[in-house]
Amino acid sequence: MPRRSMPAEWTTLAHLFDEINESFIDYDGQVGFLLRCAGRFLPRSRTALDLGCGTGRHARLLAEQGIRTVGIDLSHRLLRQGPKAAPAGPLLVCGDLAALPLRGRFDLVYALNFVLSFLQTNEALLNALREVRRVLSPRGVFVMDYHVFFPPEADVKLREGWSEECVVRGQRLVVSHDPTVDWTTQLCTDEMTYRFLEGRRIVRELRTVEVRRISLPQDLACLLQATGFQVVAHCRRFDLDEEPAELGVVVARRARPARAG
Numbered sequence: 001m002p003r004r005s006m007p008a009e010w011t012t013l014a015h016l017f018d019e020i021n022e023s024f025i026d027y028d029g030q031v032g033f034l035l036r037c038a039g040r041f042l043p044r045s046r047t048a049l050d051l052g053c054g055t056g057r058h059a060r061l062l063a064e065q066g067i068r069t070v071g072i073d074l075s076h077r078l079l080r081q082g083p084k085a086a087p088a089g090p091l092l093v094c095g096d097l098a099a100l101p102l103r104g105r106f107d108l109v110y111a112l113n114f115v116l117s118f119l120q121t122n123e124a125l126l127n128a129l130r131e132v133r134r135v136l137s138p139r140g141v142f143v144m145d146y147h148v149f150f151p152p153e154a155d156v157k158l159r160e161g162w163s164e165e166c167v168v169r170g171q172r173l174v175v176s177h178d179p180t181v182d183w184t185t186q187l188c189t190d191e192m193t194y195r196f197l198e199g200r201r202i203v204r205e206l207r208t209v210e211v212r213r214i215s216l217p218q219d220l221a222c223l224l225q226a227t228g229f230q231v232v233a234h235c236r237r238f239d240l241d242e243e244p245a246e247l248g249v250v251v252a253r254r255a256r257p258a259r260a261g
């Protein structure tokens, strides 16, 4: 039975989500990548859907470019941290990406920063991809990233764990990862510890568990194909600068119906 994962950043630490992730994620760079992907196939994208939008960081940046953007997320707490409804801002909705409460079509649909890695089974991922296809406009573009964990760099990380740190509200925050991978299910159970420090003193400590799926590029391409997508680009990073090797990015479109005969 898959273990349901509700990481601290979506719940107890939701109010710090933006501050923590600003240190680790280049949102401007990722939105630039989205716009370049969409621009290759559509002269102008008018609408976008952000799956697992969190506080709506990407959605806000796209809305600033004049793209009508809807964000959807399961976490009320994260959505509450997002921008208040405004005519030019994104619309953020609470809901499950596996059963989208939406009828419209979108030119650009994306799920970034491992949103779909939280879907642990093929069945869950297939459901989500079918939903994406349902709401993607005929010439639309779908972009998602996922965990690869290619060796050899990832071997060491997975064996020894790793930590990263940033400053949040004037305090040092060290996030330590202690992962265990079950390669039969391709699930990585990451026992994470958040330590807030003043000098060397730990002033708050919080433990949380994230269970994420590790995908193999061929398997993912197969699931996309089975749900009516054609992969148009598959890369290991959002740009060509040095980035960790565990990240994969797929750009897909609706597959053309096969010609008879």
Ligand SMILES: C[S@@+](CC[C@H](N)C(=O)[O-])C[C@H]1O[C@@H](n2cnc3c(N)ncnc32)[C@H](O)[C@@H]1O
Residues within 6 Å of the ligand: 010, 021, 051, 052, 053, 054, 055, 056, 057, 058, 072, 073, 074, 075, 078, 095, 096, 097, 098, 111, 112, 113, 114, 115, 118
């Ligand atoms: C790692 S966060 C990324 C948030 C956002 N995309 C970003 O980059 O800032 C993953 C997000 O996916 C959301 N999420 C996970 N499973 C979901 C589901 N089934 N439906 C909707 N949102 C989901 C979580 O609530 C969380 O906000």
